Amino acid sequence: MKNYKPKNRLNSQAYIDGILDGDRVILSRAITIIESNLESDKLLAKEIVQSILPKSGKSIRIGITGVPGVGKSTFIEVFGLHLIKQGHKVAILSIDPTSQRSKGSILGDKTRMEQLAVLQDAYIRPSASGDTLGGVSNKTGETMLLCEAAGYDVILIETVGVGQSETAVHGMTDFFLLLMLAGAGDELQGIKKGIMEMADMVVINKADGDNIKMSELARVQYQNALHIFPMSESGWSPVVTTASALKNIGISNVWDEILKFKTLVKDNGYFFKNRNHQQIKWMYNNINDELKQLFYGSKSIKSQLSILEKDIIASKISPVKAAQQILKTFKNSF
Amino acid sequence: MKNYKPKNRLNSQAYIDGILDGDRVILSRAITIIESNLESDKLLAKEIVQSILPKSGKSIRIGITGVPGVGKSTFIEVFGLHLIKQGHKVAILSIDPTSQRSKGSILGDKTRMEQLAVLQDAYIRPSASGDTLGGVSNKTGETMLLCEAAGYDVILIETVGVGQSETAVHGMTDFFLLLMLAGAGDELQGIKKGIMEMADMVVINKADGDNIKMSELARVQYQNALHIFPMSESGWSPVVTTASALKNIGISNVWDEILKFKTLVKDNGYFFKNRNHQQIKWMYNNINDELKQLFYGSKSIKSQLSILEKDIIASKISPVKAAQQILKTFKNSF
Numbered sequence: 017m018k019n020y021k022p023k024n025r026l027n028s029q030a031y032i033d034g035i036l037d038g039d040r041v042i043l044s045r046a047i048t049i050i051e052s053n054l055e056s057d058k059l060l061a062k063e064i065v066q067s068i069l070p071k072s073g074k075s076i077r078i079g080i081t082g083v084p085g086v087g088k089s090t091f092i093e094v095f096g097l098h099l100i101k102q103g104h105k106v107a108i109l110s111i112d113p114t115s116q117r118s119k120g121s122i123l124g125d126k127t128r129m130e131q132l133a134v135l136q137d138a139y140i141r142p143s144a145s146g147d148t149l150g151g152v153s154n155k156t157g158e159t160m161l162l163c164e165a166a167g168y169d170v171i172l173i174e175t176v177g178v179g180q181s182e183t184a185v186h187g188m189t190d191f192f193l194l195l196m197l198a199g200a201g202d203e204l205q206g207i208k209k210g211i212m213e214m215a216d217m218v219v220i221n222k223a224d225g226d227n228i229k230m231s232e233l234a235r236v237q238y239q240n241a242l243h244i245f246p247m248s249e250s251g252w253s254p255v256v257t258t259a260s261a262l263k264n265i266g267i268s269n270v271w272d273e274i275l276k277f278k279t280l281v282k283d284n285g286y287f288f289k290n291r292n293h294q295q296i297k298w299m300y301n302n303i304n305d306e307l308k309q310l311f312y313g314s315k316s317i318k319s320q321l322s323i324l325e326k327d328i329i330a331s332k333i334s335p336v337k338a339a340q341q342i343l344k345t346f347k348n349s350f
Numbered sequence: 351m352k353n354y355k356p357k358n359r360l361n362s363q364a365y366i367d368g369i370l371d372g373d374r375v376i377l378s379r380a381i382t383i384i385e386s387n388l389e390s391d392k393l394l395a396k397e398i399v400q401s402i403l404p405k406s407g408k409s410i411r412i413g414i415t416g417v418p419g420v421g422k423s424t425f426i427e428v429f430g431l432h433l434i435k436q437g438h439k440v441a442i443l444s445i446d447p448t449s450q451r452s453k454g455s456i457l458g459d460k461t462r463m464e465q466l467a468v469l470q471d472a473y474i475r476p477s478a479s480g481d482t483l484g485g486v487s488n489k490t491g492e493t494m495l496l497c498e499a500a501g502y503d504v505i506l507i508e509t510v511g512v513g514q515s516e517t518a519v520h521g522m523t524d525f526f527l528l529l530m531l532a533g534a535g536d537e538l539q540g541i542k543k544g545i546m547e548m549a550d551m552v553v554i555n556k557a558d559g560d561n562i563k564m565s566e567l568a569r570v571q572y573q574n575a576l577h578i579f580p581m582s583e584s585g586w587s588p589v590v591t592t593a594s595a596l597k598n599i600g601i602s603n604v605w606d607e608i609l610k611f612k613t614l615v616k617d618n619g620y621f622f623k624n625r626n627h628q629q630i631k632w633m634y635n636n637i638n639d640e641l642k643q644l645f646y647g648s649k650s651i652k653s654q655l656s657i658l659e660k661d662i663i664a665s666k667i668s669p670v671k672a673a674q675q676i677l678k679t680f681k682n683s684f
Contacts, residue, residue: 065668065670072665302670311641325630331404
C-alpha cells in the first residue's frame with residue numbers, strides 16, 4: 017500500500033509554480049500530497065515545501081478556538097468577509113482532533129461558510145491532522161506555509177477547544193483567539209485548563225438581544241481572571257471583548273485589536289523572535305517525536321514496558337531502575 | 351573522579367536496616383548516597399531504594415510552594431509543630447532550583463526552622479536537585495521514599511514558586527499547597543502561569559494586623575479566579591484561606607482541609623489511582639530523559655543541530671526535513 021504511486025501526480029516544479037501563481041486547484045492538490053501517507057508523496061511533499069519556503073511567512077497567523085456551539089463558523093465567516101473587504105486574502109484551515117477525517121468531522125465542511133466559500137480571496141480547507149499532536153504541527157504547519165506562498169496574507173487556524181490541538185496551534189500562530197459564551201458555565205464549555213492562559217484575546221460571542229447584559233458581566237469576569245496571570249513575554253495584555261457574529265457587532269474591533277497587537281510585537285521585536293522560536297521548536301518537536309517512535313515503536317520494548325508497569329505498581333521495582341533496565345535493552349538492540 | 355570510591359561507605363544492608371529502624375544518621379547518610387554522582391554510589395543507591403520500596407508509600411505527601419518573602423519557612427515551622435503535636439512524624443525536603451547547592455541556596459538551611467530542627471519527630475533536609483527537572487524527580491523522589499520507610503508519615507516538599515520544579519513536585523505529591531500574599535500583585539510575586547491551577551489549596555499568608563482586610567479581599571479574588579477552571583479529576587474544589595504563620599492563625603485549618611481532601615480521594619479511589627499514575631509516569635519521564643540524553647549528549651549531533659537551527663531561521667530548510675535529516679545521522683551512529 018505504502019509503495020503505491022498515484023498516477024495523477026504532477027512533477028514537483030508544476031506544484032511549486034502553481035502555488036506561487038496562486039492557483040487554487042494546484043494548491044489544493046499540493047496540500048493533498050502534504051497530507052498523504054504514501055512514501056512517494058512524502059518525498060514529493062518535502063521537495064515542494066523546501067522550494068516554497070523562502071516565499072512563506074508573510075502573513076499574520078491567527079489561531080481561533082472555542083467549543084462546538086460557541087458559533088465559530090459564523091464568527092469566522094463574518095470575520096473573513098470583513099478581512100476580504102479590507103483587501104486581504106484569507107486562508108482558513110480547520111483542525112478537528114475529535115474525529116478522524118474519514119469518519120466525518122464536526123468541523124471542516126465548506127458548507128458551513130457559504131458566503132465565504134464562493135469568494136476568490138478565501139481559501140477554506142479542513143486539515144487532516146492524523147492521530148497525533150505532531151501530525152497537527154507538521155501537516156497543518158506545512159499547509160499554512162503553502163497557503164502563504166500562494167499569497168494568502170491572513171491565515172486562520174480553527175480548532176475545537178477541547179483537545180490538545182490548541183497547544184499545537186498556539187505553537188504555530190502569532191495571535192490566539194478564544195471564543196466563549198456568557199453564562200454557559202466554564203465546565204459546560206469544556207475549556208481545558210491552560211487554554212485560557214494561551215489566549216491573546218477572548219471574545220464573548222452571541223452578545224446580542226437578551227444576552228447583552230450577561231455577556232458584559234462575563235467580559236468583566238474574564239478580564240479580571242486574566243489579570244491574575246502575569247504579563248506574557250509579548251508585552252501584550254490579553255483583551256476580553258463581546259461580539260455578535262450573527263448581528264455583525266464587534267467584529268471590526270477584533271481585527272483592530274489584532275492590528276494593535278501586530279504593531280506592538282513588530283515594534284518590540286517579539287514577532288520575529290517568536291516566529292524563529294516556533295520554527296526551531298518545530299524541529300525539536302519532530303526530533304523528539306521520532307526518537308520516541310524509534311523507542312516505543314519496538315514490539316519487544318512494548319511488551320517489556322507492560323511488565324515493568326505492573327512491577328512498579330506492585331512495588332517490585334523502582335521507576336528509576338525500571339527505566340535504566342529498559343534503556344539498556346534499547347541500546348543493545350542496535 | 352567518577353570511579354573514586356569513598357571509604358566511609360557501609361554495605362547496603364546496614365543502610366537498609368538503619369532506615370527501617372528510623373535511625374536518622376543512617377537515613378542522612380543514605381540520602382547522601384542517593385544524591386551522589388559517583389558510579390559506585392549509584393549502584394549502592396539502587397540497592398537501597400529497591401529494598402526499602404515495599405515499606406515506602408505510607409505517608410501523605412504535600413507540596414508547598416510560594417516565592418521568597420511569602421513566609422514559607424515560618425509557615426512550615428508552625429505547620430510542622432502543629433503536626434508533631436498531633437502525633438505525626440514530619441519530613442521536610444527543600445528543593446531550591448534557583449541556585450546550585452554548592453553555590454549557596456536560598457532554601458534549605460536548617461537554621462531557618464530552629465524550633466522544628468531540634469525535634470526528634472522532624473527531619474529537615476535540603477534536597478540537591480542537580481540541574482535538571484529529572485534530577486528533582488529522581489533525587490527528591492527517592493529521598494521521599496527513604497523518609498517514608500524511616501517512618502515519617504507526613505512529607506512536606508518545599509520549593510520556590512518561580513521555576514519548573516513545581517511541576518516535578520506536583521507530580522510526586524498528593525496535595526499541592528500554594529502560599530501567597532495579599533496585595534503584593536501577582537506579577538511581583540512571580541507566580542508562573544500554570545502553578546496556580548495545580549493548587550489544591552491557596553493560603554494567603556501574613557493575614558494579621560492591618561493586613562487582615564486586604565487578605566480577605568485577596569481570598570475572595572483568588573477563590574473566584576479558581577472557579578474559572580473546571581473541577582480537577584480528584585473531585586476536589588481548590589480551597590482558598592487566609593492564615594498567619596507568625597501569629598499561629600489558621601494553621602490547624604490548613605491541616606483540616608488536607609484531611610478532608612485525603613478522606614475524599616481515598617473514598618473515591620483517586621488517591622491510589624493518582625499514586626499509581628505518578629509512579630508509572632516517573633518511569634516514563636526517566637525513559638524519555640535518558641533517550642534525549644542518548645541523542646543530545648552526542649557531540650556530532652550537537653554541532654549539526656546548531657547548523658540546522660541557523661538554516662531554519664534563514665528558511666534554507668524546513669523544520670520537518672531538518673529533523674528527518676538528523677535522525678538519520680543518529681540511527682547510523684549505532
